[in-house]
Amino acid sequence: MSIKNITLEKNFLALAPMAGLTHAAFRELVASFGGCDLFFTEMLNVRAIVHQNPEKDPYLICGKNDRPLVAQLVGREPELFAQAVARLEANFSFCGYDINFGCSRGAIQRYGWGVSLMKEPALCAEIVAAVRSATQKPVSAKIRSGFEHNREKLISFVETLIQAGVQLVTLHPRTAEEGFRRPARWEEISWLKENFPSLKILGNGDVFGPQDAQKMLAQTRCHGVMIGRAAPLRPWIFRDTKSYLAKGEIPPGPSPQEIPTKMWELISQYLPEELREKRFELWLFWFLQNFPFGLHYFSEVKKEKTLAAKLEKLRQILSRERLRPYPARPYLLR
Template sequence: MAGVTNVAFRTLCRELELAREGTISGLYVCEMVTARALVERHPVTMHMTTFAPDETPRSLQLYTVDPATTFAAARMIADEGLADHIDMNFGCPVPKVTRRGGGAAIPFKRRLFGQIVAAAVRGVEGTSIPVTAKFRIGIDDAHTTHLDAGRIARDEGAAAIALHARTAAQRYSGAADWSRIAELKQHVTDIPVLGNGDIFDADDALRMMAETGCDGVVIGRGCLGRPWLFAELSAAFGGREPANAPNLGEVADIMRRHGALLAQHFGEDKGMRDMRKHIAWYLHGFPAGADLRRALALVKTLPELDQLVGQLDPEIPFPRVAEGPRGRQGSPGSVALPEGWLDDPDDCTVPAGADVMHSGG
């Protein structure tokens, strides 16, 4: 969720859960940052790790490929009190990442994967900071790694694991195979196993837990344009009926608040440029008109955002067509990997240049 789950979006989600449910029960994770950039104190990376003053627990997600850098980043987080939880993301299927041996390519190298998890756990030793890990089923159907990855992460001290029930080759296409989450839950029984993939409403979350036995769910694309989803999940898990989905007038108010939070975090110019992608997700399924959509896609200032969303019909109910998949989907494809990557799963050589990239993978 790089470029999405910054402090502005997390604050909005938390506000909506608190307003609807009277409490905050979800864990809201910072967008993914690169461990090397964190250790080197890259200004953009340090800004990405911003948390709201009242945000707790503060959850920071790391992209990493190198045990030494991982240890240094975890030690820095612990020593400087930068976060209360470290989540390690080994699920990114983007070709520019896997081509260098990062992201979803890492768990195939089981010794290296174990060394990375162990380094993070060692880096926070003596603190109450838990380390968790998220990964995919594997590289493709011929190279599945989720059971090994779950066992290794547990053995190296991970407090919980999460499985996105797709292979890297699937990317975000097709359907998530929830049966693999059930397999992992049966394979790793002594730490929580969380499920991820194709949860777009509270019913999906309840069904995943019933079908797989997993201990909780992880939300990704399901919250795009729907920051109130976490309030719905809180209600459903508490045995309460979720509040009605917002009508277009309520969505307009949420968009205004989101824009104000982004402007506060980035400044008005960059905040509005960032807001543009969210507008398309918010209006998915709503009748808004081509001219208004085009104007909103070019919004430059907060007053302009306020004026444009004020043209939306506030009485239009939330459309059923807006339920279901949102965000990127794309098509499956072969996974770009370094030459010889699949030759030896026990090779623990750190992939060259895989962490020389901007934060967020």
Template structure:
């Protein structure tokens, strides 16, 4: 099973449709959705929840810390949308989540995390997953205790990014913890972290025994990576990559599914990652960032990318955000 990782500010409907254009994963994820926003604002108007028939099946990733709000949010989503399931964000280390006590902060509060899982399970019978990080200090016993509590409350799938919250993306992920989580719990486990090529996805499946692979940053640079992993799983060579400008033009067209005030910002957020495919990509990004207007940015990118070609795997991430 292949899954597109939820990424704040990035896995919106426009990007998911770009991924689908090349070959979709088995499951798409929304970016992080605040349960408070769902409860206290009309969810039908929430841009974070926008989707189309193309970017499905779609899992809604939920963030917050009040069990009662999780339960009410899921009931509201069940009435108004047709998500394939729900995911509990227990792994995000970004500033907004950290300040609010969401995401990875909840790994320090296992009883609260367990209450959240129980609340969501009361509101839906659909598949329920939890996206985790390694426990602080890579304390395996704490990770397993949290996982067992979540499973006891009805979580079906555990998604593990095996870096500790304090590490960010600075150290290599410890894939052996994915194998331990699978072996010790017997649950459905999805691995995540440092999948930079189709070969990496196959290696994770083979070395950890996990049930699926979630791909994040590499899909920003290569939105067609899911297509390429599937080819390798079939024993076939990956197809040739597209012309470098093609994904830019597809995403630009898809931005029409987002509110007008979001479009240019989301476009530039993705370009920060995509342009890292090229040796002078960060220079290109600086040039594009100073250009106002999406049509003007595309015109500049046409000049910049005409001589470029997508390099071979693995993806090389030169800068994180």
């Protein structure tokens, strides 16, 4: 399977774009365990790309092994999307551009970005066309169910995107109001597969382990699976899923106590100093949810005054812990 210059194997796996989490350091951590078939950046604000120096933007830092890498763009003005892509084309080597029509966070919706744009299909088509005008690379879109679970509206919206030039669609089958509160309706991924057999479709939502990925592929017949919240807990989930799909086996997990040190080393290598501890803390909040007392552990680590003391406390705590079998399901969001 290929989308122009991106070659994707059957049942391909993608790392979901997650604000504050899927920066270059985390993508490199995922890559160190074998990686995935498609990486996405965090949401990139097209206004910031246009009005700031992109070469100095920490959100645009790329790793060495996080390839193929797609830039995910957020905003609402078509002209800014075109200008942003032109600047990225001149300064970076992304393999494609993904448009965020799915983020349901309050601040994003207040700006009229993300899932709010699903109320304006004509504007979405203009945005896609603007991106297409600035690049020869693949253009994709990440969407939600919209503001209700309505088959006709969802199919009509995706048809609009296809006509505008989108070549791959990722569907997170929850409405804007549902957030993560209700189970993802995987049958809606099947709706897209049935109606658009030639469209490349990524399923996203409630994949917390290799078994879930296998079930989604079997039930929806989508081309690939995008994994989000489970990835900060288990950055090696893509390795495990590939092994499970190919051989029905899940390799032994790494030692938990080694992972925070490895993550900090990558953060120190790739992120500017003013962001390092904040990004490390955010990732740690998720990673420690692998363990029953993870929230308590997180509080104990935060009490330490220095980074060295925090890392030592983590080594002590995690030396007593073992990873539980999948699913790796977070019990808190942030």
